[in-house]
Amino acid sequence: MPTYRPLAEILRPSELSEFIGQRHLLDPDKPIGKALSDKQLHSMILWGPSGVGKTTLARIICSQMGAHFEQMSAVLDGIKELRNVIEHAQLYKHQDKNTILFVDEIHRFNKAQQDAFLPHIESGLITLIGATTENPSFEINSSLLSRSRVYILDKLSTEDLSTIASKALKNQDILLDDDGSLALIIDSSDGDARRLINIIEQLTETSNKTLNREDIAKTLQENISSFDKGGDIYYQQLSAFHKSVRGSSPDGALYWMARMIVSGCDPKIIARRLLAIASEDIGNADPRALQITINAWDVYERLGDKEGNRAIAQAAVFCACAPKSNAVYSAFNKAIEAAKNTGDFAVPTHLRNASTKLMEELGHGKGYRYAHHEPDGLSKGQTYFPEEMGEQIYYEPTDRGLEIKIKEKLKQLRSNL
Structure with a gap:
């Protein structure tokens, strides 16, 4: 029985010439393009929104440099997994082969975990490529930043998304009845290529090979929306959370916090907003709110998602119940x-x-x-x-x-x- 491969994996480019977007970094005279042509690899942080190709770009860089590729996720992995990576890197070093370590969502590693990379970067054992959707100035240790170059990846343009959509539709043997159908798919993706491809893959579940806007709208309506970081849903949910706390509704605050967490929001975004609330909306009416929120953030950094989320929820309830003053x-x-x-x-x-x-x-x-x-x-x-x-x-x-x-x-x- 053939193994199922997601459409996003099938369409993942393997050559730099196939990569869509980010020409400000990848053209031959631009920073990453020039580094690859000169075979001068260096540690880097790729900062950009979801679905712009950070993982794909890391794999292409590794392939062009002829290096061994290792990958970690800051959500799933920790120091134990890093030790395994280092052991592999040492084995490949004996074979005169460099190791590139790609760390997805590197901003979710705490300070101690980020520091663990430093000796191996300095010794040249690994070249680090970190991916983050958060501002590295706030989320990445200064010591790690000083040893890396930060590259900003732009949100994909409508033209970029149209090119990717055409490839996906051709692969799935789907036709659209008008340009409005394609525009609807692109608008729904909000600059995220992965989401765009997933939408098109879902459209293949219909028996129709030619789709109109009604077919597409129905599929999109049935699809569970994810946390659209940086888009309207992101700001609406964060606004609802803020207004629930300001309005002294602990239940509303917990609901909107849960909505964001379930949909993939980084809990540190919620903690950061709570700190702003503690100062802006509570202030000297209860100065404890600031310290309690900082403590909750610290618990998250020390214990991770499960226990850390509860601590942030505790702080949210405290702030919601606290007297308010601006x-x-x-x-x-x-x-x-x-x-x-x-x-x-x-x-x-x-x-x-x-x-x-x-x-x-x-x-x-x-x-x-x-x-x-x-x-x-x-x-x-x-x-x-x-x-x-x-x-x-x-x-x-x-x-x-x-x-x-x-x-x-x-x-x-x-x-x-």
Whole structure:
């Protein structure tokens, strides 16, 4: 009985000349194209959205360099699997053959796991090609980044997707009755070649060899939508999660978090959004929200998806149940606007630092009263704004949570200024 091969695997290009898109990297005078023609391979991070060919490109690079190919997934593998890769690499080294290690979703490895690559990259035992959909500046260790070059892969254009679709339709012996049918398939793929090919493969399940827009729309409607990272569904679900937490609905927050997780969202995206919520929507009404969210992110980094997801869910429930205040957020925006409009105002003399004898002679710091030497630790009447502005009030605490006490304290402090 013949072994089933997915259409995406059948259509996977094996030569650089067959690769669709990314000409800004692959043309002979461009970075990767030139490196391959010069046989000057180096470790690299391929940063781009899903379905643009990161895995395929890594395989082609390996083939053209005549190297041994190893692959790891940061979702499924860990240090144990890396040790196996290193053992294989050492065996191939004795045969004078280089090893290229491709790591999919490398951003999901924690700091310790990423550090494990360093000695083997530095020794030349492996050449690392990491693939990520996340900004490497935030998700990849600086030590690993300094030993790699980052290449940005673009979302596939409509023309690129049309070329791939034509190959897939020809392979499956399917005809479309008009250009609108092809446009519908391409729009549904949202720049993801893998999704495009999967849609076309699903269309082969129909008995019709010529398809119209109604056939395609029905197939797409029956297909379970995945987490469309970077597209409308991504932003809609993340927005629904944010608004559920802001609106103090722990149940809504858990539902939208679960929807994103089940559909393949990186949990760190949710943790990152929670941190923003803890500052923007909770603020000083309950400052614990920031620390609890940071702790949950740390648990995820240490324990991985299963236990880590529960910790993030715990933080989401806490944030949803916490008292809400955007007073700090609003105050900071007011301060930013004031700073833009008063950037030429000088620092008052008494607030300046007399770090040299000359500055002291010029009167820097003169008249400043050290709060710790004042009664109640408060320099009554001392001003803290440029003279042209006078004293300003930006932060106005709410009557919720800890800000109730902060408001009372500020009322007392401001009455003494």
